[in-house]
Amino acid sequence: MAEDTSLEAALARLFNTPSGLKAASWITLTGGTRLFSAGDESDHLYLLRSGRMGVFRHDDDHQGLHLIGVIKPGEPVGEMSLIADTPHTSTVIALRDCELMVLPKADFLKAIEAAPDVLLALSKQMIERARSGTPREGRRHNTPNVFAFFALNDIIVRPLVERIAEQVRALGYRVALLDKDHHGTGADVFAEAEANNDYVLHVAEKPESHWRLLSSRQVDHTFWIADARHHSQRPHSDPARLPASTLNLEDSQLLDPLGLQRAPDLILIQAQEADGRKVIAHTRDWLDAFKPARWFHVGEHSLPDAARLARIVTGHSIGVVFSGGGARAFSHIGAVQALREAHVPIDFICGSSMGAIVGGCVALDWSDAEIDTHIREAFVMSSPLDDVTFPFVALTGGRKVDQRLEAHFGDVLIEDLPLPFFCLSSNLTSGTIKVHKSGRLRQALRASISLPGVMPPVVEDDQVLVDGAVMRSFPALMMRNSHLGTVIGVDVTRAKGIDPKSVHVPKSLPTWFLKGDWRKGPPIVSILMRSATITTAADLEQSRLACDLLIIPEPEGVEIREWHAYDLAVESGYQTSVQSLAQLEHPVTQLRKLGISLHPNIPAFTPDDSFLTPPRPEKLKYTLKPQGVTLPRFLKGPKKPQPKL
Numbered sequence: 001m002a003e004d005t006s007l008e009a010a011l012a013r014l015f016n017t018p019s020g021l022k023a024a025s026w027i028t029l030t031g032g033t034r035l036f037s038a039g040d041e042s043d044h045l046y047l048l049r050s051g052r053m054g055v056f057r058h059d060d061d062h063q064g065l066h067l068i069g070v071i072k073p074g075e076p077v078g079e080m081s082l083i084a085d086t087p088h089t090s091t092v093i094a095l096r097d098c099e100l101m102v103l104p105k106a107d108f109l110k111a112i113e114a115a116p117d118v119l120l121a122l123s124k125q126m127i128e129r130a131r132s133g134t135p136r137e138g139r140r141h142n143t144p145n146v147f148a149f150f151a152l153n154d155i156i157v158r159p160l161v162e163r164i165a166e167q168v169r170a171l172g173y174r175v176a177l178l179d180k181d182h183h184g185t186g187a188d189v190f191a192e193a194e195a196n197n198d199y200v201l202h203v204a205e206k207p208e209s210h211w212r213l214l215s216s217r218q219v220d221h222t223f224w225i226a227d228a229r230h231h232s233q234r235p236h237s238d239p240a241r242l243p244a245s246t247l248n249l250e251d252s253q254l255l256d257p258l259g260l261q262r263a264p265d266l267i268l269i270q271a272q273e274a275d276g277r278k279v280i281a282h283t284r285d286w287l288d289a290f291k292p293a294r295w296f297h298v299g300e301h302s303l304p305d306a307a308r309l310a311r312i313v314t315g316h317s318i319g320v321v322f323s324g325g326g327a328r329a330f331s332h333i334g335a336v337q338a339l340r341e342a343h344v345p346i347d348f349i350c351g352s353s354m355g356a357i358v359g360g361c362v363a364l365d366w367s368d369a370e371i372d373t374h375i376r377e378a379f380v381m382s383s384p385l386d387d388v389t390f391p392f393v394a395l396t397g398g399r400k401v402d403q404r405l406e407a408h409f410g411d412v413l414i415e416d417l418p419l420p421f422f423c424l425s426s427n428l429t430s431g432t433i434k435v436h437k438s439g440r441l442r443q444a445l446r447a448s449i450s451l452p453g454v455m456p457p458v459v460e461d462d463q464v465l466v467d468g469a470v471m472r473s474f475p476a477l478m479m480r481n482s483h484l485g486t487v488i489g490v491d492v493t494r495a496k497g498i499d500p501k502s503v504h505v506p507k508s509l510p511t512w513f514l515k516g517d518w519r520k521g522p523p524i525v526s527i528l529m530r531s532a533t534i535t536t537a538a539d540l541e542q543s544r545l546a547c548d549l550l551i552i553p554e555p556e557g558v559e560i561r562e563w564h565a566y567d568l569a570v571e572s573g574y575q576t577s578v579q580s581l582a583q584l585e586h587p588v589t590q591l592r593k594l595g596i597s598l599h600p601n602i603p604a605f606t607p608d609d610s611f612l613t614p615p616r617p618e619k620l621k622y623t624l625k626p627q628g629v630t631l632p633r634f635l636k637g638p639k640k641p642q643p644k645l
């Protein structure tokens with residue numbers, strides 16, 4: 001009989017050699033315990049026997065850890081650093097109660113001399129894992145699939161979780177719902193549910209604390225659900241009083257056993273108006289009290305919201321990223337129109353600079369007509385940059401921009417937006433990227449568009465904040481880290497460079513005024529804008545790689561301060577998006593899962609070239625790039641019968 005060459009078999013042989021057996025030991029870890037941290041010295045090889053472990057890496061902005069993969073029974077842990085002889089590449093935390101076999105480094109090295117096939121199998125696994133941690137990875141087969149939905153206050157959550165399960169089924173997956181009736185029916189019930197289904201959802205109401213405790217140690221990720229509709233349902237904003245006021249002690253321990261590292265998500269049930277719009281307020285209190293990783297506003301009976309949660313759970317969600325680019329960023333408005341027309345759902349949205357402004361409009365759930373009206377009034381009908389002043393800190397006073405942002409975005413807070421949103425600014429005080437995930441939207445947007453020298457910076461908490469595009473014009477990688485689904489990027493940063501004509505000193509000042517050219521600002525504005533936002537080639541390439549669908553509108557003739565070229569830019573964004581969507585052979589929601597990306601064939605970005613010799617905006621051709629495509633089980637063949645759970 002042919003020898004089993006799988007990694008699992010090879011590892012079993014390794015641990016079963018006489019020296020392996022003698023040296024190996026067993027350890028158990030309770031869900032939530034850290035096995036080791038990135039950077040720790042590597043001294044053992046582990047083999048996971050039962051449970052599940054999460055592999056975490058630091059975010060780009062060092063503001064938290066994000067999950068890059070999960071380790072399942074039969075798989076090794078810590079092999080990368082042992083083989084490469086480096087410290088551990090990532091942090092590994094038990095997502096559930098785990099049992100592991102442990103082999104000291106010296107014994108591992110000795111044992112593989114006798115079993116070289118193990119090294120080969122391990123190397124293959126390493127390559128696959130290393131790929132899955134890169135920006136544009138192949139199919140993520142090791143993604144979480146067991147989720148908990150726990151009620152945080154007196155709302156009954158089961159109907160909502162059933163609706164989510166229905167939507168997961170509608171995507172073609174097999175799903176099981178486990179509730180308190182499965183408590184005490186034996187540990188096998190969990191393994192069986194996982195073996196027979198693609199997704200397992202655990203549900204617990206508020207009083208079901210024993211079941212919740214057991215369940216929380218069997219799942220990959222937890223969503224807490226709270227009724228946020230009534231004033232009385234608000235948590236006390238003083239975290240010290242939290243356990244006494246809304247939770248019992250056990251809840252508070254379960255909420256965040258590892259600090260922020262394994263922070264759960266929070267689903268807030270919001271009231272809805274007759275037209276379906278949500279009435280959202282006081283989210284800040286919930287964030288202060290529970291410190292969730294992400295939060296979602298959901299209507300109790302809303303089917304679209306249940307569908308959104310189903311996409312988020314299964315990695316079918318869509319995150320849209322808008323680059324900066326001054327007036328060229330109006331192209332994003334056309335892209336939104338094309339995506340909506342094609343029924344592409346937008347579940348997460350982010351942007352930098354003018355891309356943040358358009359992203360903010362989408363996160364507010366404005367219709368195409370509303371976006372058009374607000375942006376025209378705020379930025380097109382008269383230039384926001386014509387309040388030229390004596391340049392103590394900037395060429396313009398910034399007051400017009402302030403007034404317009406206030407008129408159009410009011411006092412809404414980012415955390416109260418119907419859709420998850422973040423935007424970036426560049427912190428000149430600390431030299432770091434600031435990610436605005438909460439706080440007053442208009443202030444974050446003002447910081448995100450404050451080009452140094454053109455508009456006065458924003459000073460917040462003693463930090464000087466300027467245009468996000470100075471440090472990161474296209475935050476696609478951050479979006480990729482914030483959800484498991486597809487990333488659609490619309491990038492207009494490949495600006496035509498600067499047109500030499502636009503930096504000529506006007507021949508006649510009176511003509512310059514009479515023709516109204518002064519409204520765009522003097523030519524120095526173009527130079528400042530271009531200099532401040534000339535993203536490095538490597539950074540931009542990296543960001544583009546993070547997109548599953550990359551859309552690059554080429555609004556011909558639209559220069560970054562050409563506010564009046566609004567219609568041209570919108571049309572270009574619309575047409576390019578329609579074309580790129582038409583090239584797709586798979587639903588856009590599945591691109592990341594299938595490991596397929598669609599990128600236009602564009603020459604590598606070189607700032608010098610684009611600055612001096614504007615690249616031709618010739619028609620872009622798109623290429624489909626399969627990344628080791630493996631069809632999900634539901635596309636392959638008949639399903640196994642649904643277990644009766």
Ligand SMILES: Nc1ncnc2c1ncn2[C@@H]1O[C@@H]2COP(=O)(O)O[C@H]2[C@H]1O
Nearest residue numbers: 055069077078079080081088089090129
């Ligand atoms: N993408 C991934 N998926 C699953 N496991 C991983 C992934 N990346 C790293 N690992 C594991 O996490 C471990 C972190 O420490 P090591 O670098 O020693 O070895 C690594 C692998 O065992």
